[in-house]
Amino acid sequence: MGRKPLKAYRSTAHWAWSRPFTQEYRNSSDTVYALSSALGRAGVSVIRISGPKATQVFSSLTSPSTVPSARYATLRKLYSPKERGREQLDEVLCLYFQGPHSFTGEDVVELHVHGSVAVISATLESLSQISFRPADPGEFTRRAFYNGKMDLTSVEGLSDLISAETSAQRRQALWQLNGNKGALFNEWVQLLTRALANIEALIDFGEEEHLDIQIIAEVLPLVKNLRDSISKHLGDGHRGEIVRSGIHVSIVGPPNAGKSSLLNHIAERPAAIVSPIKGTTRDIVEVRMDLGGLPVVMADTAGISDEPSDPIELEGIRRAIERHEISSIKLVVLDIQSILKSYDELCLGSLEPSITNLLIQAKTDLNAHLIINKVDLLPPMSPETSAQLKTKLFALTEIPTSRIHFTSCQDDIGFDTLLEALRMNVVSILGWGESQAGSSSPEGASVITRSRHRYLLNEVVDALNKFLENPSQVEVAAEELRYAIYSLGKITGKVDVEKILEVIFKDFCIGK
Structure with a gap:
């Protein structure tokens, strides 16, 4: 993975991992x-x-x-x-x-x-x-870090807490700021340090004392269990990063289906321009919002058409499809009049192939929802009529009725049900139970909240796998353990943190 060679540490050198990295910061004697x-x-x-x-x-x-x-x-x-x-x-x-x-x-x-x-x-x-x-920006926190008042994971937690917009982000940031993440990483470092001490003892004294079989037998399960534990955290579906940045929701559909109106109604403000003119929305309009305490980034997109009128519309369609493909939750919006043959008869034959393709994708995507908008243009529907139309839509699209929603921005119809479905969808994506979504406990908090954590923990797992492949080659095995400890130290800020600090502290406000 492009490693730099590490100096071979012996004797008590490996205990230095417990001390903060204390390189002088700029003008530390200044007030x-x-x-x-x-x-x-x-x-x-x-x-x-x-x-x-x-x-x-x-x-x-x-x-x-x-x-x-x-x-x-x-x-x-x-x-x-x-x-x-x-x-x-x-x-x-x-x-x-x-x-x-x-x-x-x-x-x-x-x-x-x-x-x-x-x-x-x-x-x-x-x-x-x-x-x-x-x-300087973040200098108070930088001084706290260098003076041993917090480790780097707590610094990141503080940054996230300052930026938190939802209760889920607040809970995750507080869990990290309070030292829970740093304590876990330090526990892993201590386990690896103990394993390294045993391997180094084997290097120095194993042949004389015939300890090789005994020491390796003690170290192997410790390293394997730790490798498995870290791998489990790496398989969390990027939950921590998603909470930090927000679940991305795309709103797509043909022109004039009411996508911008839908966004404005959910956001409760005029975030996107609304007009009856086809192609009003040309670029992506994003709105960050709190959906029942959960972070969501909702994106209105240009109307998708198989016959764009100009290069600008074509680029808007390209961006809409691109955003749709990478979004965690997908909302496909259709105007009720575009699929209504008569009051109780539906037909999808008039839809363009690109829209039909979106419906085909939605039927197998558990995070895709079909929104039938502008139902205020029909006579009021009873619950029985609504259920019948959903059943007919299921027969035509194979999208389950639980993911089909009737809405009207004009008359505020269907939004309570839609928002609750989206909230439960977010809870499902995060892998939380319903109690975790509304709780102040740290149960739903993820150990990995930034891409650098994930990258470094992958390096740790890689080093531990190499150790486990051939632990009897003790000199090489010791090097792999040192590298694993080194990578964990970079997460908490015990080693090699200057470049990381520059990235983290540039996002702080001046007074923090």
């Missing part, structure tokens, strides 16, 4: 500041200061100027520096967290100021006058 809450008008905004000189803010900008007791809130007047005329800026609530008992592990001060743009701007300007510098 930094940033607005930690959102910029804009608010009742209260929080400005955070971290570093060895954080308490200097009291002597320079507040009255009284003494350092308050740690973890006790105090009300003080905030002034500009003497060089700026000592003008009162605000009356603020001050909190002091003495290092290492703080988020960053350093001295931290929080100023809870009134949340106007004028107050925030004046406060930040004053902080820049007393030898503090503005924090």
